[in-house]
Amino acid sequence: MNLNINLKAENTYDAIVVGSGISGGWAAKELTEKGLKVLLLERGMNIEHIKDYDSAMKNPWDIKHAGRLTEEMKRTHPVQKRDYPYNEATEKWWVNDLECPYTEVKRFDWYRGFHVGGKSLMWGRQSYRLGDLNFSENAKDGFGNDWPIRYKDLSPWYDYVEKFAGISGQNEGLHEVLPDGHFLPPMDLNIVEKSVKESIKQKWGNERLLTIGRTANLTVPHNGRGSCQYRNLCSRGCPFGAYFSTQSSTLPAAMDTGNLTLRPYSIVNHIIYDKDTKKAKGVMVIDALTNKTMEFYSKIIFVNGSTLGTTFILLNSTSDAHPNGLGNASGQLGHNLMDHHFRCGANGDFDGFDKFYTYGRRANGFYVPRFRNVGKDKRDYLRGFGYQGSASRQNWQNDIAELSFGADFKEKMTRPGKWRMGFGGFGEMLPYYENRVYIDHSKKDKWGQSVLAIDCEYKENEKKMRIDMMNDAAEMLEAAGAKNIKTYDNDCYPGMAIHEMGTARMGKDPKTSVLNEWNQVHEVKNVFVTDGASMPSIGCQNPSLTFMALTARAADHAVNELKKGNL
Amino acid sequence: MDRREALRNVAILLGTAISAGTTDILFSSYTLPESEKNAVNFSAEQLKTLTEIADVIIPTTKSSGGAKAAGVGKFIPMMITDCYPAKQQQSFYNGLAAFEARTKKTYGKSFALIPLAERRKMLTTLRQETLDQKTNKIPEKVDLAYFFTTVRDLTSLGYFSSEIGCTKAREYVLIPGSYDGAYPLKPGQKSWAT
Numbered sequence: 001m002n003l004n005i006n007l008k009a010e011n012t013y014d015a016i017v018v019g020s021g022i023s024g025g026w027a028a029k030e031l032t033e034k035g036l037k038v039l040l041l042e043r044g045m046n047i048e049h050i051k052d053y054d055s056a057m058k059n060p061w062d063i064k065h066a067g068r069l070t071e072e073m074k075r076t077h078p079v080q081k082r083d084y085p086y087n088e089a090t091e092k093w094w095v096n097d098l099e100c101p102y103t104e105v106k107r108f109d110w111y112r113g114f115h116v117g118g119k120s121l122m123w124g125r126q127s128y129r130l131g132d133l134n135f136s137e138n139a140k141d142g143f144g145n146d147w148p149i150r151y152k153d154l155s156p157w158y159d160y161v162e163k164f165a166g167i168s169g170q171n172e173g174l175h176e177v178l179p180d181g182h183f184l185p186p187m188d189l190n191i192v193e194k195s196v197k198e199s200i201k202q203k204w205g206n207e208r209l210l211t212i213g214r215t216a217n218l219t220v221p222h223n224g225r226g227s228c229q230y231r232n233l234c235s236r237g238c239p240f241g242a243y244f245s246t247q248s249s250t251l252p253a254a255m256d257t258g259n260l261t262l263r264p265y266s267i268v269n270h271i272i273y274d275k276d277t278k279k280a281k282g283v284m285v286i287d288a289l290t291n292k293t294m295e296f297y298s299k300i301i302f303v304n305g306s307t308l309g310t311t312f313i314l315l316n317s318t319s320d321a322h323p324n325g326l327g328n329a330s331g332q333l334g335h336n337l338m339d340h341h342f343r344c345g346a347n348g349d350f351d352g353f354d355k356f357y358t359y360g361r362r363a364n365g366f367y368v369p370r371f372r373n374v375g376k377d378k379r380d381y382l383r384g385f386g387y388q389g390s391a392s393r394q395n396w397q398n399d400i401a402e403l404s405f406g407a408d409f410k411e412k413m414t415r416p417g418k419w420r421m422g423f424g425g426f427g428e429m430l431p432y433y434e435n436r437v438y439i440d441h442s443k444k445d446k447w448g449q450s451v452l453a454i455d456c457e458y459k460e461n462e463k464k465m466r467i468d469m470m471n472d473a474a475e476m477l478e479a480a481g482a483k484n485i486k487t488y489d490n491d492c493y494p495g496m497a498i499h500e501m502g503t504a505r506m507g508k509d510p511k512t513s514v515l516n517e518w519n520q521v522h523e524v525k526n527v528f529v530t531d532g533a534s535m536p537s538i539g540c541q542n543p544s545l546t547f548m549a550l551t552a553r554a555a556d557h558a559v560n561e562l563k564k565g566n567l
Numbered sequence: 568m569d570r571r572e573a574l575r576n577v578a579i580l581l582g583t584a585i586s587a588g589t590t591d592i593l594f595s596s597y598t599l600p601e602s603e604k605n606a607v608n609f610s611a612e613q614l615k616t617l618t619e620i621a622d623v624i625i626p627t628t629k630s631s632g633g634a635k636a637a638g639v640g641k642f643i644p645m646m647i648t649d650c651y652p653a654k655q656q657q658s659f660y661n662g663l664a665a666f667e668a669r670t671k672k673t674y675g676k677s678f679a680l681i682p683l684a685e686r687r688k689m690l691t692t693l694r695q696e697t698l699d700q701k702t703n704k705i706p707e708k709v710d711l712a713y714f715f716t717t718v719r720d721l722t723s724l725g726y727f728s729s730e731i732g733c734t735k736a737r738e739y740v741l742i743p744g745s746y747d748g749a750y751p752l753k754p755g756q757k758s759w760a761t
Contacts, residue, residue, distance in 0.1 A: 190748025
């Protein structure tokens with residue numbers, strides 16, 4: 001008996017944070033800095049900053065298969081292998097799909113990383129605020145439910161997270177579609193991008209704009225972290241700490257408080273609900289190494305297990321009071337799954353810049369903020385898209401004859417080739433109730449848990465938008481004098497952008513949403529969800545900065561409520 | 568306590584010192600069935616042939632050593648056995664065998680032992696056959712064409728990711744430290760290795 005009581009005391013904290021990725025890291029930092037004793041649970045292995053970035057300093061010739069996947073890697077990673085992020089130099093970050101299967105009712109590429117830092121180590125680092133337009137469109141066109149907050153509610157929190165994370169970029173004064181922020185000096189556009197920027201300005205005036213990408217790469221030293229060294233090897237982990245990750249930024253801050261306990265290999269299976277207090281009292285954890293189960297207890301719980309990871313935990317937390325998942329009286333939990341659609345745009349060649357090359361490998365590109373369905377513009381689809389891309393001088397010369405070989409071939413392969421520029425659209429997907437996930441009990445993962453089934457597809461609105469995504473890009477290239485312009489649509493399936501969101505949406509009304517305006521579960525007020533699951537709509541901007549801001553805001557509210565005795 | 572359990576306990580004691588990857592290897596058996604492993608085995612003579620073919624595709628020039636010096640002769644068979652499905656391995660192997668047989672029939676000796684000019688001639692013919700195969704589609708030449716396309720690709724890939732290829736044929740900067748988007752092209756400017 002004594003033993004149990006001691007165990008319970010030992011396993012009790014002020015707050016539990018589930019997941020150590022971008023939003024979980026922020027939750028841990030904010031809550032510990034406000035004095036709470038926090039247990040940060042991570043389902044995967046520990047990754048120590050710098051020390052565990054095994055491939056970060058490897059030269060090309062140190063990578064055994066020149067980055068290519070072996071047959072064994074393909075066999076164990078049948079989903080991760082579908083796209084480029086999983087390669088020989090980054091394989092450590094990506095899950096073994098055989099251990100954690102899921103059911104694809106329709107094709108959905110689910111990219112996951114189980115380790116401390118989560119996708120904060122693997123992310124693309126593009127960091128954009130949502131604008132006024134994004135927060136109001138659901139209410140305006142009737143797709144999805146209205147956001148319970150507006151830009152003004154989140155704006156101070158964007159300021160707060162940008163200042164800490166270190167985002168480089170250029171203010172452009174586009175309040176509606178891409179609000180300004182607190183940026184470190186911008187990276188440079190190259191000579192071709194600058195020329196295209198000027199051409200776009202001449203032709204479209206203020207309607208269209210090309211700017212340097214806003215990225216969580218430091219252009220000057222910041223908060224004790226080193227600046228970007230222009231190696232463009234971010235995906236291996238940065239030995240200079242030059243991009244924002246849990247390891248480089250939020251975890252050391254949380255550790256410094258002395259209030260953090262980090263427990264890797266801890267799979268949260270469900271949240272334990274107390275029917276007497278009508279609150280959550282803790283979580284049930286499966287130790288990923290031993291398969292032993294254990295319980296941890298706390299006053300508040302932040303669920304930051306990634307959009308679908310979080311949704312699984314909530315759906316799997318059933319009780320008499322919550323038979324369809326924790327806080328799912330609305331029936332919206334698991335529904336409204338969204339992802340950006342991309343792999344669509346245009347590219348072209350540029351003459352006249354042969355005297356110039358680039359030095360350094362810029363881990364960033366340009367950005368063209370949304371201009372469709374903005375102001376007076378009106379299309380035959382809703383919402384819009386932005387562009388990302390870059391101009392670069394190619395290695396491979398086009399005048400190499402097909403299948404040629406020998407000294408000539410070698411010589412040409414070692415000379416800079418022509419300038420080429422590509423525009424890739426990132427389009428907003430609408431929230432559709434029928435795009436959903438649910439638990440499939442017929443299949444089990446390595447740890448004996450049931451798995452998620454994913455039933456999600458793009459629809460007509462997305463398909464129509466893709467035509468503009470190709471044509472508008474070609475039009476801008478043409479205006480800038482590009483040659484050999486080609487549009488492309490390389491097919492896109494949900495999940496590919498790794499921006500999955502929306503399955504536990506915020507809203508004003510508990511009847512139609514899972515979370516309130518503070519990311520609190522309507523029905524279980526001491527549970528907070530601040531990752532991508534909480535998003536009622538997704539804009540066309542890369543979303544991670546918004547998760548950071550929502551998390552910091554929710555953590556502030558949670559601690560205030562806790563102090564008032566409301567939780 | 569069996570060995571597996573002992574290892575598991577070690578891992579728990581060490582906590583996070585052993586990575587999940589390592590524990591997977593320690594605790595799980597992911598061994599492929601023997602029949603699916605290394606569908607092909609290259610003989611010593613074939614390895615020599617591959618090395619010499621690669622060195623004709625990317626030869627030593629004034630500025631830099633060629634594919635042989637860069638170790639591409641070992642890279643190609645490793646890539647074939649590690650990174651290609653069994654069916655493709657077999658096709659590559661059949662193409663190589665047919666090419667060797669042809670060399671022996673023409674010159675009475677293996678590819679590595681004929682003069683360089685003859686090696687070039689053999690590969691020039693094979694290149695043309697591979698190009699023609701796109702329209703001709705002769706069943707007996709499928710493997711030969713696959714072999715040539717693949718050996719050329721792997722030679723390029725292996726060479727330009729080798730130390731010689733990156734640092735001598737191209738220019739390699741481990742840590743650029745800055746970005747210049749309008750860098751004046753110098754005379755004889757090589758392309759950057761990445």
